[in-house]
Amino acid sequence: MDHRRARTLNLGDFWQGDDLDPLRAPPDFTEWRSATMAEQAIFQRPLTSASGPRTSFLLHGERREVINLASLDYLGLNGDPRLVAAARDALQHWGTGACGVPLLSGTTTLHRELERQVSASVGAPSTMLFPSGFSGGFGLMSGLLRRGDVAIADEKAHMCWLDGIRSSGARLVLYRHEDPKSLDEALTEHRTKRRLVVVDGLYSMDGDLADLPRLLDVCDAHGVGLIVDEAHSIFALGENGGGATEVHGEQRRVRLLFGTFSKSIASLGGFASGDEELLEYAKLYSHPYGFSAALPPAIVATNIEAIRIARTEPERRRRLADNAAYFRRAVCGLGLDIGLSTTHVVPILVGGERDLLYDAALAMLERGLYILPIDYPAGPEDRVRFRASISAGHSREDLDTALGIIEDCVVRPLRARGKLAT
Amino acid sequence: MNRDDILTVVRKHLAGVLDGVEAASIDPARSMKDYGANSLDIVEVVSASMRELRLKVPRSELSKLTNMDGLVDLLHKVATEKSATP
Structure with missing residues (x-):
């Protein structure tokens, strides 16, 4: 299976399983997984340090610290x-x-x-x-x-x-x-x-x-x-x-x-x-x-x-709310669509641009931002997205750095495709 | 495998996931949602039908369908193409 075709498929294509044997992965699933190794590497990626406002990964053989917008540690308590x-x-x-x-x-x-x-x-x-x-x-x-x-x-x-x-x-x-x-x-x-x-x-x-x-x-x-x-x-x-x-x-x-x-x-x-x-x-x-x-x-x-x-420590909730409001406002200020969000869970919708979703996720990881793509069937196919999880533990510097990376890796490609007003 | 065979399989699997709906009474001009099937039910009905019929249709084509007639037509087309392949 070539990479271009593989990228048009998603989990919805393999639910049926193998034709004859439920204890066998379907062959086209194996072909798809093999053809999309780079994209698959975004998921289940082993962290090399605690999941906090920042975390780290092995990237190209070196341990790299990244800003973490994928952790659900909303109050910043992990490692306290x-x-x-x-x-x-x-x-x-x-x-x-x-x-x-x-x-x-x-x-x-x-x-x-x-x-x-x-x-x-x-x-x-x-x-x-x-x-x-x-x-x-x-x-x-x-x-x-x-x-x-x-x-x-x-x-x-x-x-x-x-x-x-x-x-x-x-x-x-x-x-x-x-x-x-x-x-x-x-x-x-x-x-x-x-x-x-x-x-x-x-x-x-x-x-x-x-x-x-x-x-x-x-x-x-x-x-x-x-x-x-x-x-x-x-x-x-x-x-x-x-x-x-x-x-x-x-x-x-x-x-x-x-x-x-x-x-x-x-x-x-x-x-x-x-x-x-x-x-x-x-x-x-x-x-x-x-x-x-x-x-x-x-x-x-x-x-x-x-x-x-x-x-x-209710101030943790206040800091979470402040951080979330700051981030939502800034993402909207970039012209991006955050859908229905009014909280610390902030989707960044990119329409049906699935290829951009994965390219941008990989590019952001390289730049030092860990934010997960959410593809069908976890969400609607015409509204795939990144999900930013904001924490009370994030500093404004963390959020500003993340926003700069999002602008470079998501906003610019969307504009280049005519999917976002300039 | 003719079109009626395919319709029979789809009706059977839809009736299997719904309460109180007889397979024979299902009108293929309507959508599965019209009969109360939710999105998970629909995935199950389509997948079970394809497995029984030994067919596979890319999900991107399935997502364009609006009623059961469309699904049956598509499955019939794929079955015909498959049988014509040496």
Whole structure:
């Protein structure tokens, strides 16, 4: 397969798999991967230092520092000495593993403390923990839904919810992004079924916030509960870090709040906060909870300390918001399209220019900026993009240097193609 | 393989992912979305159909289609070309 043809293909072309053997990669996938080695090298690229506002890679055999707009460490906590000390102390006291599933022998007093801290942070009566964010969304859906149920999700909801819904045997119905009328139509059409609705608090590919009051009005009119996935917003948004739910003052109406410890908390794990009896039920039927080892105590201790810092240092959220607003304004000032973003997740849309997406990503890496291309099917094919993840840890110098590189490597080629006004 | 054979396969896979829709009642002049299929369902229906028919169509061509008739026509064209290839 030649390089030019290979670059017209993407993951959507190989979903079908091998014609005969599911344990064999399809031959055209192998040809495509081989022909696009340079582009593939952008992804799964091993870092050689911590993922912070800056990080480093091996480039042409040499370790090179780069500005990092690909890390989800929104509060700039990764590597914080207090988190490292908490993890080290827990390692010495508890050892390296939980050595059991939470339902049986894997729960420690430290896990209980983390549950209490999360509940207090989000103002919920109870919290359950998951080994990862993805397993949490997936596990809640596969554990709570049954065949014959209908789960209604925003069309841009995270894949963990969609996969979990499909795995449960329930019907997945997608409504138009952030369109209460479309949600109302879906709820009405399936009014005879058991239903729930799931949305992201902050959409991870577009950087916009769910308009929770309007969506909750629709849910309430139908008597249907809403789950909000705050993976990208918990501890990053809201006066107290309560995410989009707190921004909108909707703590009482959201039935289940979901979050992760792998972004603003700079660690690992997921959680769901809500009604105690519901979560006790979910613990017994959510297989990723019941059949995965509990989070290692050192991770749990890190999460507890990071939550304490996130709650007591609101200036981190203010710095994040300031940095994000500065970056968004500057990107728009370059004439680029940031789509729906109003937050620290800032897409830079380049239309259908997929070849430019990869060329520019590689050029930016060479220049010292790590920013990831987001291609179909992670986003629409005619609106491929870079995703900039802004952190409280970025300095203005970091952002200004990044903007200069973006101007050279994205703005200029787009202008040369007549895709951007001069 | 004639056009009706292909339509039968597509209808079968679409009915398989939807609740309460009989394969025979599916009107190919409509889109899968009209029947309540979401984007993941559509990928599944198209892929399962292509696998059963032993055909492969580039996704860039599939993305231009607006209804099931278009899909069946395209699959039929590819099948005809394939059978004509020595």
